């Protein structure tokens with residue numbers, strides 16, 4: 001229930017933003033970017049960091065998703081937090097939208113400049129600022145990619161395990177709360193960020209845990225760090241992140257196994273996770289995904305529902321875990337159980353897994369995949385994956401299922417040719433059914449790709465009217481002019 005005070009302040013917000021309690025969209029009108037805006041940006045940043053060429057704007061108009069491109073009016077490449085602050089403050093004063101850009105690998109249209117404005121590309125801020133080997137943390141600038149960070153740290157014995165398939169920027173990963181195949185053991189970005197430097201919409205620069213702080217735990221006030229993790233560029237620009245690092249495991253072994261029945265594969269996962277076996281990766285690929293995987297990456301696995309798993313740890317414990325997993329797979333009718341220890345074999349397998357998006361696109365030349373991303377409590381996985389497979393089969397459409405099933409998270413990739421509205425409508429319908437079932441099973445409409453443009457319609461159902469209005473209040477408080485990535489997360 002709302003308190004009276006909260007209700008009054010909400011009413012005030014709805015009044016000033018033009019929202020109603022049911023329609024949260026602030027009716028904001030932005031100013032156009034003119035020649036004089038571009039000149040001011042050049043005066044602030046210098047000639048060589050401000051671009052209006054169509055090719056550059058086009059490149060910043062979309063991510064890797066199916067969402068319609070939308071070009072920014074201008075793209076800037078700052079190389080310091082001070083410059084970011086100046087640009088953002090300028091845009092705030094002049095009511096111009098600001099869209100942060102990492103590497104553009106997002107999957108929900110996060111960088112698409114739906115209201116035009118200034119795209120801020122962070123790639124020139126890509127340094128490692130500080131490494132604290134004994135404390136297992138590093139501080140990085142926003143544009144460094146996760147692979148670059150791992151190459152930099154290789155000699156320290158540490159690695160950053162969060163691995164969305166793409167080689168995206170670490171702060172883009174913060175902004176989308178990314179995860180991927182290792183989350184089942186190491187957590188997501190939410191569990192691995194200690195501190196963020198953020199430029200707020202009015203140009204102030206804050207450190208979410210306090211400047212320089214990198215304690216592993218804190219009870220000091222609100223968790224501002226995790227307010228910005230997953231904020232998708234709508235609250236401010238992340239210009240520095242301090243993240244947890246982990247020791248490179250002494251021993252790593254991968255294993256895969258095949259199943260005739262989907263239920264057997266997914267039940268195996270539930271048993272692995274609920275019996276507390278600390279798998280590092282636990283991935284499901286259905287028969288249709290394996291077909292695409294074989295063709296694209298030159299494997300010859302049986303075209304059957306499959307689990308790919310990985311265990312990390314000291315030599316003795318890895319072999320023990322490996323044996324436990326084998327037993328569970330076999331007791332659930334798994335066959336073709338294969339293990340691999342060599343680094344090249346492991347790397348090849350996971351590279352192929354990470355390239356599934358492109359493997360599926362290759363099934364239908366000229367297509368781009370519509371991607372779904374739901375996550376349920378792990379015990380509910382069998383029910384939702386079996387239903388999803390039935391919906392795909394009934395629609396007679398190509399839709400390989402792939403999932404980070406150890407976390408209860410899975411995707412369907414639907415390759416769609418541009419302009420095929422019949423296929424798009426079928427897919428939108430299946431995606432909706434998946435989300436509704438996920439919510440009914442106490443899950444979420446997005447495990448890791450974010451709300452962006454595509455999941456806005458489901459946020460209300462997921463967190464409720466009061467939940468969305470509370471989020472909207474936070475947005476209003478930090479970004480009263482609504483300049484930060486307008487049109488994302490909220491309508």
Ligand SMILES: Cc1cc2c(cc1C)N(C[C@H](O)[C@H](O)[C@H](O)COP(=O)(O)OP(=O)(O)OC[C@H]1O[C@@H](n3cnc4c(N)ncnc43)[C@H](O)[C@@H]1O)c1[nH]c(=O)[nH]c(=O)c1N2
Nearest residue numbers: 102103104105106110164165168169172175179233238448
């Ligand atoms: C082939 C493939 C496979 C996968 C994935 C992508 C692709 C192409 N992803 C998606 C991946 O998570 C996503 O690409 C990155 O987290 C986004 O990082 P970018 O640097 O590309 O941000 P990108 O530039 O795409 O921006 C994403 C969002 O963050 C905002 N943003 C970017 N930088 C910011 C900053 N410094 N400050 C504030 N806001 C900022 C943007 O405005 C936008 O809203 C994924 N993900 C996942 O979790 N698990 C997975 O398994 C996969 N797998």
Ligand SMILES: CCCCC(=O)C(=O)O
Nearest residue numbers: 165356357371411412413
């Ligand atoms: C369905 C494509 C999404 C990419 C992804 O998240 C994955 O491959 O796990």
Ligand SMILES: [Mn+2]
Nearest residue numbers: 180404411448
């Ligand atoms: Mn994924």
